[in-house]
Amino acid sequence: MKYVDNYQGMEISFWEVLPLFKEVQPFKKLYKEDRSKDKSRSSKAMWYCTLVKDVDSEFYKMDRSEQDENLFDMAGFDIREYMKERSINLEELLNEFENFIDTPLSADVRAQEAKLKERQKFIKKTPYTLDELVYPQRENEEGELEPIPGSKPMLVKGTAAQLDKMVTETKKIHDEIRSLRESLRSEQTEKGRGGKEASFLE
Numbered sequence: 736m737k738y739v740d741n742y743q744g745m746e747i748s749f750w751e752v753l754p755l756f757k758e759v760q761p762f763k764k765l766y767k768e769d770r771s772k773d774k775s776r777s778s779k780a781m782w783y784c785t786l787v788k789d790v791d792s793e794f795y796k797m798d799r800s801e802q803d804e805n806l807f808d809m810a811g812f813d814i815r816e817y818m819k820e821r822s823i824n825l826e827e828l829l830n831e832f833e834n835f836i837d838t839p840l841s842a843d844v845r846a847q848e849a850k851l852k853e854r855q856k857f858i859k860k861t862p863y864t865l866d867e868l869v870y871p872q873r874e875n876e877e878g879e880l881e882p883i884p885g886s887k888p889m890l891v892k893g894t895a896a897q898l899d900k901m902v903t904e905t906k907k908i909h910d911e912i913r914s915l916r917e918s919l920r921s922e923q924t925e926k927g928r929g930g931k932e933a934s935f936l937e
Contacts, residue, residue: 737923738836739789742782745809749781750774756781761823761831768821776817779810784832790844790919796852840919847912851905858901864893 741752749756756762762781769777783806786794794802807813818825837845868888872880 737789737791738785739792742785745779745782745811746775747778748773748775749778749785753781759835761828765821765823765828776812779812780814780817780828781832783810783814784829788829788833789836790841790848796848838919838922840915840922844912844915844919847908847915851908851912854901854905854908858898858905861894861898863895863898865895866893867891 738753743752750766757766765777765780766774771777786792786806787799787802789795794805797805803815807815815825818828833845867890869891870882870888871886873883875881
């Protein structure tokens with residue numbers, strides 16, 4: 736089930752669209768303790784969780800700071816501060832939401848895409864270097880480094896070969912994620928709108 740498909744705007748009540756969450760902790764606590772009109776604040780907090788954690792959300796692949804900037808603006812208040820005021824850890828709530836909505840396939844998609852993102856950051860920040868012969872050095876009386884007489888050069892491996900291999904293997908990860916997402920779409924189609932929520936109710 737694509738939970739994000741139920742999102743039609745922050746003003747629509749999450750609790751009315753997906754009432755099951757009112758019966759499941761820790762979301763039940765959030766719902767019960769909300770004293771805002773129509774429980775709108777907790778509803779917006781749950782839509783935030785949906786847009787951050789559903790792998791089919793347009794916000795899913797954004798960095799958290801970018802997610803917060805956009806979604807807090809859409810909600811009209813700082814959801815992180817709202818949670819602090821209620822002694823609720825937002826990260827823990829997000830993890831609980833993720834665990835509740837994930838199927839094995841969507842969990843695989845999430846894990847692979849997280850690793851891919853980490854890999855891309857590593858490749859981006861690592862400079863290309865070539866293998867190099869380096870002589871051991873010591874500091875002379877003037878405080879300058881100089882080769883140690885009679886010493887043999889050491890081979891310092893560069894990063895070029897490893898980076899090229901990583902770039903090549905990254906394509907395989909893209910292909911694997913594409914295949915996983917295709918399988919996930921098939922799973923969602925087979926389950927229709929029932930998804931994990933229907934299974935829970937059964």
